[in-house]
Amino acid sequence: MAVTNPTGAPPVQLALDLAAHGWHVFPLSPSNKRPLANCLDCQDNPHCADDDYDACACLPDGQWCHGVRAATTDPDRIxxxxxxxxxAVPAIAAGPSGLVLIDLDTHSGQPPADPATQLLPGIPLADDQVPGGLGSIRNGIDAMHLLARVRGGPRPWPSGPKHQPVSVHTPSGGRHLWYRAPDNDLHQALSALGWQIDIKAGWSYGIAPGATTASGTYTIHGGAPHTPGRMPDWLLEEVRRVAGPKPAPAPPTVIPATPGQGNAVGxxxxxxxxxxAEIAPLTDGRKAALSALAYKVGGLLTWAGLTPTDVEDHLVHAGLASGLHHRDAHRIVHRSLTNGLNRPLPAPSDRRTA
Ligand SMILES: [Zn+2]
Ligand SMILES: [Zn+2]
Structure with a gap:
């Protein structure tokens, strides 16, 4: 059964229809389009605050706490x-559904200051690559056409159902392209493919095709939710380029060494x-790994004559390189570093080379 014209259908019917096709659904508040609030237990539970969802009793219990993490295809739960x-407005968890969402925005914001390098970061552009020049690119839809022009060859959008995404017109004039996700190698949940072009994968989510919010309906204009197509090869390559695993960036800070503490600092x-380097390629367990690293480093600070400030940026950066949100990386580092500092490790004199 295809969800061809769900406009006007009750939200629960849309949610059930999509779930029947394997789309993992969860509810958003109709007033602000954000996930419904966590229960009081989860608001008070430090594990939940640290996104340690394995320790949350609500998720196995079928509650909607933690937004996208609660997404399900279970009709009883829905x-x-x-x-x-x-x-409630049905939303779709991209990764669990085996989907990736290309989200083309039409914000009225200022175009990038340097369109040649900022419209499609990583792809240098020349002004004559578009009729009308790069200044004529006004939104994410234009930027996507530009990407197709420079990367997609003579026929960037193959016809036929195999490559047909579920394409949706959003109330603000944007487009959602829901594609079947490539084999589980999109590392970043949310990344930008270009100016006003977001890739939503993993634990990122989008409003369900066919859903209605206060601003209007997300209308399906092509494709079918039971058979979302695959990205054409050039698009997949671009998505992997920006959303695939990344090498760790260079450490942002150099730890100061003063005479006499050189070995310990080293x-x-x-x-x-x-x-x-160990955390950067992780997807599962990166929070625990970052926490363990920060705890260990915290335990060495007193011995090395360093302060948390000397290492905090470096640790946060390690989390960011693995794809964690800044807020999460910061919280994990701060807590674990403090815990480690309060439980100093013995001087590792026999382990100088780690
Ligand atoms: Zn809860
Ligand atoms: Zn919880």
């Missing part, structure tokens, strides 16, 4: 949720560098 909040720096 029916219960929408019985409680009949006007030891801490080695621990940081090795830990950073």
């Amino acid at each position: 029916t219960t949720w929408w019985r409680r909040t009949p006007h 030891y801490v720096r080695t621990v940081l560098d090795r830990g950073t």
